[in-house]
Amino acid sequence: ELLADPDPEVRRTVADALGKIGHQSATTGLIAALDDREPAVRAAAAVALGRINDGSSGTALVAHLADASETVRAASALALGEIRLTAAHVKQILRLLHHPDAAVRVAASRALLSLEAVSISPELTSALEDTDAQVRQGAAAALGETGDARSVPSLVHLLRNDADGGVRAEAAFRLGKVGDRDALGPLSAVAEKDVNHTVREWARWAIRQITASSEFDSGNRQGQ
Numbered sequence: 001e002l003l004a005d006p007d008p009e010v011r012r013t014v015a016d017a018l019g020k021i022g023h024q025s026a027t028t029g030l031i032a033a034l035d036d037r038e039p040a041v042r043a044a045a046a047v048a049l050g051r052i053n054d055g056s057s058g059t060a061l062v063a064h065l066a067d068a069s070e071t072v073r074a075a076s077a078l079a080l081g082e083i084r085l086t087a088a089h090v091k092q093i094l095r096l097l098h099h100p101d102a103a104v105r106v107a108a109s110r111a112l113l114s115l116e117a118v119s120i121s122p123e124l125t126s127a128l129e130d131t132d133a134q135v136r137q138g139a140a141a142a143l144g145e146t147g148d149a150r151s152v153p154s155l156v157h158l159l160r161n162d163a164d165g166g167v168r169a170e171a172a173f174r175l176g177k178v179g180d181r182d183a184l185g186p187l188s189a190v191a192e193k194d195v196n197h198t199v200r201e202w203a204r205w206a207i208r209q210i211t212a213s214s215e216f217d218s219g220n221r222q223g224q
Contacts, residue, residue, distance in 0.1 A: 003018075015041060015048050018030060031057055046079045050083060073107035124139055136162065155174055169198050176208075187207050187210075
């Protein structure tokens with residue numbers, strides 16, 4: 001079994017090759033490789049499992065959002081966006097938003113962003129108040145990606161009040177994506193007064209997006 005070869009580079013190469021072949025028969029061996037002593041092998045196994053798209057790897061990949069290696073956490077987060085996850089898997093990821101290690105919470109927020117179907121939940125909205133700015137930004141991104149207008153008040157609160165410019169910029173961007181006109185007032189104020197140039201630019205972009213979308217919808221109604 002080449003995934004057990006003494007040479008870690010051989011193990012990594014094999015994991016990568018199995019992912020490119022994409023056959024589900026490799027899933028069991030690759031799940032085992034997620035526990036390899038070498039981070040590069042674990043990361044390659046995670047990427048490969050994402051390519052194979054076998055839902056049976058979901059639990060193992062969620063567990064490796066708490067891996068000691070940042071590379072493995074990132075690979076696991078991306079892989080989770082490629083496979084068929086159950087509602088139980090999503091709940092497991094949401095629970096990790098409250099892990100004691102901020103790096104794990106960041107990985108969980110990235111995993112949620114990569115998923116196609118994430119809904120507003122208490123775990124996600126409470127992560128907007130995390131002490132770590134990266135977690136707040138990731139949670140804001142995942143929340144905005146839901147496209148749900150109910151996310152607007154929470155995103156507006158971040159836009160107005162968060163101490164971190166990256167979080168405020170993320171909130172502005174996501175408000176532009178959601179496209180709710182209720183955000184225009186707060187966005188206009190931030191576009192004029194925020195101390196951070198990048199935040200002001202994203203607020204202006206969001207205003208253009210929302211305005212253009214509203215004009216398009218109005219034109220369509222008139223044409224019907």
